[in-house]
Amino acid sequence: MDRMCAMIMQNRATKEVHHNLSVSQLVEKALERNEGTLASTGALCALTGKYTGRSPKDKFIVDEPSVTEHIAWGNVNQPISEEVFDKLHAKVQLYMVDKELFVFDGYAGADPAYRLPIRVINEYAWHNLFVHQLFVRPTESELAAHIPEFTVISMPGFKSNPILDGTNSEAFICVSFDKKIVLIGGTEYAGEMKKSIFSILNYLLPFNQVMPMHCSANVGTKGDTALFFGLSGTGKTTLSADPNRHLIGDDEHGWSNQGVFNFEGGCYAKCIGLSEEKEPQIWQAIRHGAVLENVVLDAETGVADYNSNALTENTRAAYPIDYIDGAMIPGVAGHPNVIIFLTADAFGVLPPISRLTKEQAMYHFLSGYTSKLAGTERGVTEPEATFSTCFGSPFLPLNPNVYANMLGEKIDQHGARVYLVNTGWTGGPYGIGKRMSLAYTRAMVSAAIDGSIENSSFVHDPIFNLSCPTQITGVPAEVLIPQNTWEDKQAYCDKAMDLAKRFVDNFKKFTHVNDEIVAAGPNIVA
Template identity: 55%
Template sequence: MPTTQGLEVLSGLHTVHNLPAAALVEEAIRHQEGFLADNGALVVHTGRFTGRSPQDKYIVYEPSVASEIEWGAVNHPLSEESFHRLLNRMIAHLRSQTVYSQNLWAGADAHYTLPLFVVTTHAWQSLFIRQLLLRSEQPPLMQREDPFTVLCAPDCFAVPEEDGTRSETFIAIHFGQRLVLIGGTAYAGEIKKAVFTIMNYLLPQKGVFPMHCAANAGKGDSALFFGLSGTGKTTLSALGDRPLIGDDEHGWSDDGVFNIEGGCYAKCIHLSRDSEPHIWDAIRFGTVLENVELEKDTRRPDFDSDRYTENTRAAYPIEFIPQAVVSGKGDHPKNLCFLTADAFGVLPPISRLSLGQACYHFLNGYTAKVAGTERGLGREPQAVFSTCFAEPFLPLSPLRYLAMFREKLARHAATVWLVNTGWIEGPYGVGRRIPLECTQALIEAALSGALENVGYQTEPFFGLSVPLQAPKVPAGLLLPQRNWPSRKNYEEMARALVQRFRENFSRYAVAFPHDFPIEAL
């Protein structure tokens, strides 16, 4: 049940509670919220918001968290007065209609489970979050947390001049009252990432390292896949014969790793059965497809269409993936992969990092975006740095997460690999995208130990240790300085990328402890 504050908020609402997936699909279709695709998935459109609104996300500035939050460009403060104006506005809106509620949980390890009570005005959003979080009518035996109540109403808008917000959209988290308000946007990913932000605040207090990564299981070990959107976390973690633990959010405790969620949120632009069979087959009845175009006559999803957005998504429970680890728990990882889609074509397809290099690249959290992936991008690639591969969701100082990261690596002697899922033989527009089968083969080789006894060469600009051979991968692809048509152009592009890294790292260098071992450029 909700906290006392949550109960007061919910009194007087007409609530339909804990509907199962089939009933929620029926409700969504009855209220014309979406359409059924020929594969059984529920297809919805989220309107003008087809992605997150990070500038409209707030944390309430109140005594319980004021001294701990890393306030600034990521964590925007909101006064308690503004929050309660938004809360009153939200309650009045919710009381005018039927709402859907779900009792859910975040955190597959019962020692660290967070109960959640999620209320939405749209049946499809209730289905979305039911499929993505952990479902249970009974609280875990070791529940130790008071619940958070999440209220989501896309058609409830802020009045900026009255409510102290930047726009009509708001995602506001009040840690003290354990309340979250989401309004003015129908993009359901805001619910998911608000929960992740909460866990990124709570788990470090319990000695658990929260991670924006996918995870799969081997025999007595796990592998982690860090990366920003579009770098391949979901795709690469679901390939091969290693069971999937989770595709996006995990905690690393003294007992191993555990999934924070109970479902997957896969990007599905250009999805095909040949390249990603597990994800393709998971899109069926019970799955929510966001902003995917349907062919008019056949109701077949057109996964190649970007009519609404490049950020098309599929949300489904993890049990839709064959051989998934339904318990959501795994052993300590032996290998971590940092996935980066380097559109400059400079980084090797795979390289092994030292402990200091791993800390450096973890803090930078690099990838690159190219024209067509977002509105406003020009012809040239743009470098993107998101500290800890999770900057928009980190309420605490990045250095606190970095210290936990380094301690886990050192204690468990895990190997970190930097994997470029982007371009080779030149930058975007000149070179080509690394074939998925090559990236898969390199990761399989890294996880199996096949790269332990091969020769390595030090890459000249980042000091990366690059294997000279790998099973099923042409040796000529492994060293960028050899596979570019022009060595001069490669060196110019590499120096330019190095400078971008230096400029980004400079924002942390001043605050960095002098005794913290890290290898910078």
């Protein structure tokens, strides 16, 4: 990879390669190149064109001898041949020759024992600012000794030809584990760079006895660690940014034999509907050095309109984790005491919080039920019920049982309590009910973390086979039992049975799962 960079630099006449520019330099470059505009807070706002979310159908893994028997090939992990990758790589290299380039060297992983040295090469200054803020930034001495193990080459201006290049569209995200290269083209959505590295860690770390997790994490003043699993839009970032606790990270972590560590050095928050009142820490983090994606700004004042979805529902803010007051630097903590599974149930029938046994935890982890929220992926315009294995199916190269078994083992080893929390709809399905109050969800999560939830009596949900508390301070009792929030009780039962059947049907795809885990799911006649 270094030889490739050297070759490109030798062949360029007037263009430059900028290595590890500062935040201010990258902001200046982005403005100079008309890549974005400044918001009133000093954050850089950029637009990503037609790709305003991830493009999962355009993601590929090179089918190479070293990985072919380990990858769970399918619709998520689509294979391409080495020949196709090499030809595409050569075209991208030619495209880069006359471009001004920006290079970031850093790490994925806050724990030095497990971190992955990475390099990211961008044609956009704002993309390089994004990765500078999202990944772990090296010290001067670390930078001097830095040798990248994986390199991400992101050239949004290069659009592939599906007929000639073996892709599905003009966009592509291709990972080669043998060559240790990620090729990204045709899409300006910056999240593809972040998630490609996450996918790589999800492949590598289990071989090193580390469980990779699509979760946020925080820690209390007494050292009690909490994890929040969930897909985009379920509340990981919002709920982990708690002024009474220290943020470890908002999206991606590893669980080693020593404890939990953040994969990243920054946060990537959805900001549709963002307000200072509801999410003060995120609000205050959007300042100079932060990157806004597809947020509408007032043309006169530069004030962000976080309520506008004119460009996409998936508006985003990226900022370094030290912009959050009291964040853990570095992002390393002990073993978790509490694990929260977050789901945004568009049916409006799952309990707002329920206590899980280990077997139930493994069942719901494998199921990964939620609703894809509008804008997170291309083509999603309203919530869609979905099952995303391990709450992160798009990023998991290995068989799901690998991750689920690691979770079960760690729950046994460390005695973590596990809860399922519905941040979705209550009182009816999407379009009839309303989204669960954030204040109620915070109260329920706080009760789970501090243990006060265990002082409540619990009732058994006969359809979903879940144990639900009947009282939590700050939450109306009727909210805790979803049927009580529906006017039409028969409609609730019908919708609940519909979802329960979906759980059962989805779980049939998992093989080599023991009977105790299967029995931990909903109680219906299959």
